[in-house]
Amino acid sequence: MKQKKIKGVLAPVITPFRQDLSPDGGRFAAHCKWLLAQGASGLAIFGTTSEANSLSVDERIVLFDELLAAGVPAERLMPGTGCCALTDSVRLGRHVVAKGCAGVLMLPPFYYKGVPEAGVFRSFAETIERVGDARLRIYLYHIPQVSQVPIPIALIERLRSAYPTAIAGIKDSSGDPANLRALLDAFAGTDFDVFPGSELLLLEGLRHGGAGCITATGNVNPGPIAKLYDNWRSADADAMQAGLDALRRAIQAFPMIPAVKATVAHCTGDDAWSRVRPPLVELDAGEKAQLAAALHKLGFEMPGIASLG
Amino acid sequence: MKQKKIKGVLAPVITPFRQDLSPDGGRFAAHCKWLLAQGASGLAIFGTTSEANSLSVDERIVLFDELLAAGVPAERLMPGTGCCALTDSVRLGRHVVAKGCAGVLMLPPFYYKGVPEAGVFRSFAETIERVGDARLRIYLYHIPQVSQVPIPIALIERLRSAYPTAIAGIKDSSGDPANLRALLDAFAGTDFDVFPGSELLLLEGLRHGGAGCITATGNVNPGPIAKLYDNWRSADADAMQAGLDALRRAIQAFPMIPAVKATVAHCTGDDAWSRVRPPLVELDAGEKAQLAAALHKLGFEMPGIASLG
Numbered sequence: 001m002k003q004k005k006i007k008g009v010l011a012p013v014i015t016p017f018r019q020d021l022s023p024d025g026g027r028f029a030a031h032c033k034w035l036l037a038q039g040a041s042g043l044a045i046f047g048t049t050s051e052a053n054s055l056s057v058d059e060r061i062v063l064f065d066e067l068l069a070a071g072v073p074a075e076r077l078m079p080g081t082g083c084c085a086l087t088d089s090v091r092l093g094r095h096v097v098a099k100g101c102a103g104v105l106m107l108p109p110f111y112y113k114g115v116p117e118a119g120v121f122r123s124f125a126e127t128i129e130r131v132g133d134a135r136l137r138i139y140l141y142h143i144p145q146v147s148q149v150p151i152p153i154a155l156i157e158r159l160r161s162a163y164p165t166a167i168a169g170i171k172d173s174s175g176d177p178a179n180l181r182a183l184l185d186a187f188a189g190t191d192f193d194v195f196p197g198s199e200l201l202l203l204e205g206l207r208h209g210g211a212g213c214i215t216a217t218g219n220v221n222p223g224p225i226a227k228l229y230d231n232w233r234s235a236d237a238d239a240m241q242a243g244l245d246a247l248r249r250a251i252q253a254f255p256m257i258p259a260v261k262a263t264v265a266h267c268t269g270d271d272a273w274s275r276v277r278p279p280l281v282e283l284d285a286g287e288k289a290q291l292a293a294a295l296h297k298l299g300f301e302m303p304g305i306a307s308l309g
Numbered sequence: 310m311k312q313k314k315i316k317g318v319l320a321p322v323i324t325p326f327r328q329d330l331s332p333d334g335g336r337f338a339a340h341c342k343w344l345l346a347q348g349a350s351g352l353a354i355f356g357t358t359s360e361a362n363s364l365s366v367d368e369r370i371v372l373f374d375e376l377l378a379a380g381v382p383a384e385r386l387m388p389g390t391g392c393c394a395l396t397d398s399v400r401l402g403r404h405v406v407a408k409g410c411a412g413v414l415m416l417p418p419f420y421y422k423g424v425p426e427a428g429v430f431r432s433f434a435e436t437i438e439r440v441g442d443a444r445l446r447i448y449l450y451h452i453p454q455v456s457q458v459p460i461p462i463a464l465i466e467r468l469r470s471a472y473p474t475a476i477a478g479i480k481d482s483s484g485d486p487a488n489l490r491a492l493l494d495a496f497a498g499t500d501f502d503v504f505p506g507s508e509l510l511l512l513e514g515l516r517h518g519g520a521g522c523i524t525a526t527g528n529v530n531p532g533p534i535a536k537l538y539d540n541w542r543s544a545d546a547d548a549m550q551a552g553l554d555a556l557r558r559a560i561q562a563f564p565m566i567p568a569v570k571a572t573v574a575h576c577t578g579d580d581a582w583s584r585v586r587p588p589l590v591e592l593d594a595g596e597k598a599q600l601a602a603a604l605h606k607l608g609f610e611m612p613g614i615a616s617l618g
Contacts, residue, residue: 021395021435053393053420056400057365084362084393086330086586091365109588110420111362113455119588126330126587146422148457149588277395278435279418279428279458 005137005168005193006102007211008041009202009226010078011218012049014261015063017275023055023063027272029070031219031264034305036076039226040218043072044105046080048146048173049216049257054277057088061095074100078214082107082141086123090130103137103168105214110147117155124159128166136166143173143197153186160192171214173197177204184208199225200248203241206232216256217248220263220302250294258283259291266292267302314446314477314502315411316520317350318511318535319387320527321358323570324372326584332364332372336581338379340528340573343614345385348535349527352381353414355389357455357482358525358566363586366397370404383409387523391416391450395432399439412446412477414523419456426464433468437475445475452482452506462495469501480523482506486513493517508534509557512550515541525565526557529572529611559603567592568600575601576611 013035016027032043045067046052046060055063060079068074074096081092081104093104106127108120128136140159142151151170159167169192172180180201183194185208193211196202202213202225212229221244228240251259258276262283265273274282283291322344325336341352354376355361355369364372369388377383383405390401390413402413415436417429437445449468451460460479468476478501481489489510492503494517502520505511511522511534521538530553537549560568567585571592574582583591592600 048420054395054418056394056396059394059396085365085368086363087365087368109363111357111455112588113457115588116590119590122587122590146420148422278431279421279424281425281428281431 005191006042006076006078007193008229009039009199009212009218009222010042010044010195010214011035011040011222012044012047012214012216014219014257014264014273015050015052015055016273017277018272019275021275021277023059024272025063025066025070028063029067029072032067032072033070035219035222036072038222038303040222041212041226042076042078042102044078044080044171044214047105047214048143049219049260050080051257051277051280052080054280057083057092060092064096064099068099075102077101078103078105078139080105080107080141082109084109084111086126086130089127093127093131093136094133097131097133097136100135103139105139105141105171107141107143107147108149108151110149113148115149117152120149120151121155121158125162128163134165137168138166139168139193139195140170141173142170145174153182156192157186167192169193169195169211171195171197175200177201180205180210181208184210198248199228199244202228202244203232203237216260217251219260220251220267221247223303247298247300250298251291253294254283254287254291255280262288262291263295264302264305266295267305269306314500315351315385315387316502318348318508318521318527318531318538319351319353319504319523320344320349320531321353321356321523321525323528323566323573324359324361324364325582326586327581328584330584330586332368333581334372334375334379337372338376338381341376341381342379344528344531345381347531347612349531350521350535351385351387351411353387353389353480353523356414356523357452358528358569359389360566360586360589361389363589366392366401369401373405373408377408384411386410387412387414387448389414389416389450391418393418393420395435395439398436402436402440402445403442406440406442406445409444412448414448414450414480416450416452416456417458417460419458422457424458426461429458429460430464430467434471437472443474446477447475448477448502448504449479450482451479454483462491465501466495476501478502478504478520480504480506486510489514489519490517493519507557508537508553511537511553512541512546525569526560528569529560529576530556532612556607556609559607560600562603563592563596563600564589571597571600572604573611573614575604576614578615
């Protein structure tokens with residue numbers, strides 16, 4: 001059952017909501033298809049940017065099944081499946097692996113803080129044993145500023161020793177270039193794939209063996225990010241990186257998830273995209289206008305998005 | 310449907326697990342009955358000490374129903390129902406309120422950090438609207454060292470203005486006497502009940518209008534804690550408080566949740582009680598021996614517990 005591992009640019013896909021805050025499977029599938037058409041390698045649905053932890057496990061399973069039914073190929077998906085409860089992580093993991101996903105992106109359990117490394121190890125180990133599917137490929141999700149539970153290199157090494165095939169890579173969302181470099185050095189020459197969690201570190205990562213990136217702004221800018229991934233050895237790679245950085249900075253001047261959603265709303269003319277579930281808060285009218293002005297100044301657009309709105 | 314509000318000593322009931330880590334409804338009900346027989350006013354099942362966030366919502370609903378079926382009265386229960394996903398909090402909340410619980414203890418959504426107060430407000434407001442049951446009594450759960458999402462007084466006041474009946478009280482697990490005192494002062498003379506999250510602050514709280522306490526060590530020491538609650542104006546109240554403190558300190562010299570479970574295992578002679586779900590880690594043999602020695606030195610026992618093991 002060996003399949004080629006996913007590399008390149010992945011978007012942690014935003015989750016659209018209807019007025020009653022229920023997940024909108026139709027808009028979700030349309031956006032996923034647009035991302036793939038623009039050059040995204042894959043879709044990291046159910047990540048932080050997706051507000052996945054603000055969805056019940058049942059809601060995630062329904063959305064996932066709707067996406068497959070809409071024709072999005074499972075082998076392009078890397079759903080987030082790491083929950084606080086072992087039984088939830090196992091249930092979600094089993095469901096998506098059975099349908100042929102490229103991999104799963106797993107948070108450690110994130111309610112308790114300061115837990116022993118042995119407890120985090122056991123969380124992943126029990127999940128792997130209980131999913132019990134040789135096709136499982138786990139990408140560890142290191143986002144300490146949110147989860148507050150880091151994934152240190154020693155833990156990865158211990159997990160790789162025990163489960164060399166299942167532990168496939170990591171998303172490093174720390175934003176810390178030193179941590180990214182330490183990961184790339186530690187796993188150089190292995191099949192453990194390291195994805196920075198932002199395109200700000202895409203070129204830096206690729207120059208030291210990185211596998212691509214999994215990035216929130218990949219929701220709106222997948223084409224140019226994929227272009228840098230495909231041409232990172234070219235003479236104008238640094239100029240391309242600078243262009244990506246400028247857009248990223250314009251968006252992250254606002255709270256990231258509402259700002260990514262507001263960008264899609266702006267480019268589609270469909271304000272439904274702005275909705276977030278609490279505890280997040282939608283950008284207000286003034287912030288939306290400032291963001292739109294910043295996007296206009298950069299000449300930013302999402303090619304062909306209006307037809308998919 | 311007005312019922313008297315619950316006050317006094319509540320235990321955030323530990324959740325026993327079978328060898329396969331499934332929740333053990335039989336041991337759970339036996340322990341709950343022991344706690345009530347010893348003088349606990351109520352049972353804050355599904356709290357932090359209960360490892361509730363390590364259980365799926367379905368597992369919590371099954372355990373809850375088993376507890377009622379075993380004869381534990383709903384009006385003595387204050388289940389934790391605050392989840393990261395609005396839909397989960399609503400589902401759990403609706404279920405337990407419909408069965409007549411005294412109240413629910415609600416964490417704010419705890420995945421995202423640094424969220425605007427308006428987002429936390431909306432989380433509680435949407436939950437109240439969607440549960441849509443006039444019997445709902447919410448006790449806010451302030452445990453910033455774990456949830457990382459605090460419940461400041463301004464937010465409580467805003468919630469009380471909008472939902473004066475539903476917002477019934479708070480559990481302050483910050484452990485900060487200044488925060489406890491600020492809460493007691495802010496809501497003095499109102500029907501908003503303030504419970505410190507530890508018996509270390511029981512007497513201090515009662516002297517300033519506190520409603521009792523909701524405390525992890527209430528799982529093993531409910532009788533003496535309830536005795537202080539019932540006799541806090543007596544001459545030997547400070548001596549009783551000192552006795553409670555000595556036991557608490559012996560237990561919290563170890564990681565609290567595994568240590569409370571190990572104490573029950575030690576007193577019942579039933580080591581199954583020691584089990585925790587990952588990411589928590591059971592005390593090792595050496596720690597268990599040290600804890601047992603410390604309990605022995607204090608002459609501690611759980612009266613009549615063996616027969617309920």
